[in-house]
Amino acid sequence: MTRRKKRILGNDRALMFLCRDARRRWMQYGENRKEAKAQERCNDCLQAPSTEYDHVVPLGPRPRITHSFGDWLESLFYSKCQGLCKKCHDKKTKNERRIRNEKS
Numbered sequence: 001m002t003r004r005k006k007r008i009l010g011n012d013r014a015l016m017f018l019c020r021d022a023r024r025r026w027m028q029y030g031e032n033r034k035e036a037k038a039q040e041r042c043n044d045c046l047q048a049p050s051t052e053y054d055h056v057v058p059l060g061p062r063p064r065i066t067h068s069f070g071d072w073l074e075s076l077f078y079s080k081c082q083g084l085c086k087k088c089h090d091k092k093t094k095n096e097r098r099i100r101n102e103k104s
Contacts, residue, residue: 015065022076027053033081036050036053036081045087049085052083053082
């Protein structure tokens, strides 16, 4: 059975592009990344070099309605970040998604 991709249209499509552009700008100019960038080692395992940025408080999925976009954008730019290696970042993200799916 082949799965067809859901087409994203209208306001949801525009919001998707806004979120993508906001993440790009955060990677270029995000002030909260300076502390994470200064770390040389992973904040979790303390051995591997930190190669990825992680929000300490998870952002969650991108907003689906325009009313929640402002809160998401504020947490993207102003919440605290840490440096993690790819392995630790993947493990943390997987655990956060599992917890979020159990709540809903």
